[in-house]
Amino acid sequence: MALVTLLSLCALCTAGLWLVRTLYIGLFSSPLSSIPGPWYSRFTHLVLRFYTLTGRRIHYVHYLHCRYGGIVRIAPDEVAISDLDGFAKIHKIGSGFLKSKFYDTLVGSSGNREPGIFAQRDPHLHAARRRLFAQAFSNSALQRNWSSEIHQKAHTAVARIKADALAGEADILKWWTLMATDVIAHLAFGESFNMLELGKQTPYIDAIQSALLGGVLRSELPWLYNAGRWLPVKTLETLTTADNVVFEHGALAVRNMKDQNHNSKNLFGQMVAAAEDPDKDKPVIKDSSVQLEAGNLIVAGSDTTAVTLTYLVWAVLNDTALQRDIEEEVAGLSSDIGQEELKDAPLLNSVIAEALRLYGAAPGALPRIVPAGGADIGGHFLPQGIVVSTQAYTMHRDPSIFPNPYQFDGRRFLSSELTRSQKTAYSPFGGGSRICIGLHLAWMELRLGAALFFRECRGARISTTMTVEMMDTVNHFLIAPKGHCCNIVLDQ
Numbered sequence: 481m482a483l484v485t486l487l488s489l490c491a492l493c494t495a496g497l498w499l500v501r502t503l504y505i506g507l508f509s510s511p512l513s514s515i516p517g518p519w520y521s522r523f524t525h526l527v528l529r530f531y532t533l534t535g536r537r538i539h540y541v542h543y544l545h546c547r548y549g550g551i552v553r554i555a556p557d558e559v560a561i562s563d564l565d566g567f568a569k570i571h572k573i574g575s576g577f578l579k580s581k582f583y584d585t586l587v588g589s590s591g592n593r594e595p596g597i598f599a600q601r602d603p604h605l606h607a608a609r610r611r612l613f614a615q616a617f618s619n620s621a622l623q624r625n626w627s628s629e630i631h632q633k634a635h636t637a638v639a640r641i642k643a644d645a646l647a648g649e650a651d652i653l654k655w656w657t658l659m660a661t662d663v664i665a666h667l668a669f670g671e672s673f674n675m676l677e678l679g680k681q682t683p684y685i686d687a688i689q690s691a692l693l694g695g696v697l698r699s700e701l702p703w704l705y706n707a708g709r710w711l712p713v714k715t716l717e718t719l720t721t722a723d724n725v726v727f728e729h730g731a732l733a734v735r736n737m738k739d740q741n742h743n744s745k746n747l748f749g750q751m752v753a754a755a756e757d758p759d760k761d762k763p764v765i766k767d768s769s770v771q772l773e774a775g776n777l778i779v780a781g782s783d784t785t786a787v788t789l790t791y792l793v794w795a796v797l798n799d800t801a802l803q804r805d806i807e808e809e810v811a812g813l814s815s816d817i818g819q820e821e822l823k824d825a826p827l828l829n830s831v832i833a834e835a836l837r838l839y840g841a842a843p844g845a846l847p848r849i850v851p852a853g854g855a856d857i858g859g860h861f862l863p864q865g866i867v868v869s870t871q872a873y874t875m876h877r878d879p880s881i882f883p884n885p886y887q888f889d890g891r892r893f894l895s896s897e898l899t900r901s902q903k904t905a906y907s908p909f910g911g912g913s914r915i916c917i918g919l920h921l922a923w924m925e926l927r928l929g930a931a932l933f934f935r936e937c938r939g940a941r942i943s944t945t946m947t948v949e950m951m952d953t954v955n956h957f958l959i960a961p962k963g964h965c966c967n968i969v970l971d972q
């Protein structure tokens with residue numbers, strides 16, 4: 481009995497000491513103690529984690545920026561930055577602010593596999609991979625090599641939307657997702673997955689989505705993720721084994737990369753063909769890297785474009801005058817809609833830029849590590865090793881940069897001259913050396929999808945089955961509509 485009392489006393493004392501130490505560090509000795517923010521962020525990640533897991537991280541951090549300013553402490557070792565100079569400093573090429581450990585867990589680099597281009601944190605390895613990818617993702621190469629596939633898929637998507645809308649209602653989120661996934665899958669694998677024709681995604685894409693969810697779980701609740709491997713719970717098992725399913729399917733991308741038949745060439749085949757070093761003993765890219773990157777490209781290039789396009793159409797359909805004007809503009813384009821005339825359609829491009837401002841699908845947070853020696857940001861010294869995260873979500877809603885920021889103004893970007901602060905703040909595709917490599921592909925799909933939609937589905941309306949709340953955004957790194965659909969109708 482006496483032993484039990486003694487042990488309890490020891491445990492209480494240890495807990496008490498831990499509490500005093502945590503309070504002392506949080507209040508006085510942390511180098512971050514002068515940074516404004518809610519009191520609890522000095523002591524715990526739990527509140528931030530709660531909002532992350534419930535899909536409200538960007539909204540919560542935005543609220544904190546509105547309340548405390550451009551630099552806010554959001555956790556004991558993490559500071560959120562929406563200060564423009566701070567953002568520019570962090571994302572400047574060669575700044576030394578590298579991606580944080582968050583990226584290790586987000587996409588499938590588990591099982592000791594190397595991280596792909598998105599998650600690679602080593603700047604030299606990343607730069608080498610980026611150089612290899614750059615040419616194949618350039619605007620000219622995409623136009624030259626993939627224009628007809630992208631056109632065909634956009635036409636099919638709009639035809640399916642129109643047919644469904646005339647028959648009752650069409651879920652544009654579903655069709656844009658199938659389109660964007662079919663496009664990037666075709667480019668990465670060298671053959672069509674025919675999801676638009678099937679009207680549903682393949683089991684491989686189901687596995688990719690499970691792998692992504694598994695990544696969020698691995699990042700936020702690693703103990704549950706690890707337990708999931710052993711627990712006899714089907715959902716957990718699916719989430720924790722999805723990485724392997726995705727990786728194994730990537731073998732198809734390797735086969736087609738090596739295939740000499742032009743019809744099955746994929747992005748990787750084009751990269752290898754364009755690479756300078758033809759040395760057979762030292763392959764330009766390993767088979768296992770192709771297997772991994774093929775899946776990663778699908779993750780990066782599907783929901784991103786689909787969600788942005790969905791919000792774009794929804795926002796335009798909420799503004800009758802804008803809808804009428806854009807329908808008129810695209811009706812004047814030639815029947816086969818070339819990329820050059822799409823680039824020159826002023827209202828279409830302004831509407832896309834505005835959709836990317838308010839509804840760019842990856843609006844934050846982009847966490848980076850303060851490099852050796854620390855950094856001065858917004859008048860505060862941040863020591864090395866601290867996580868600094870930026871979010872376009874907040875910069876895009878700063879009223880001193882974008883007047884009336886919460887309003888979707890499809891004409892906002894019609895006047896071509898952006899102010900200096902707008903140029904810095906506008907970052908739907910991230911910035912610096914880690915800027916989205918798929919941005920030209922995304923713009924191609926956004927232009928073509930939107931132009932075909934407003935030409936073929938003139939007079940479309942939002943279905944009465946939709947509520948405003950259903951289009952509220954949830955945020956798990958990407959954003960998505962809370963209702964998981966966006967239904968539109970069309971009169972005969």
Ligand code: HEM
Nearest residue numbers: 598780781784785788840841842909910914916917918922
């Ligand atoms: C509207 C559509 C898209 C949006 C809003 C978007 C947004 C972004 C953002 C914000 C980043 C930076 C992430 C970070 O720094 O953590 C990024 C990176 C990336 N994106 Fe996109 N993206 C889109 C479409 C695409 C497409 C179609 C692809 C096709 C493959 C793609 C592939 C990538 C890749 C590979 C990276 C990592 C680049 C690197 O680290 O070097 N994205 N994207």
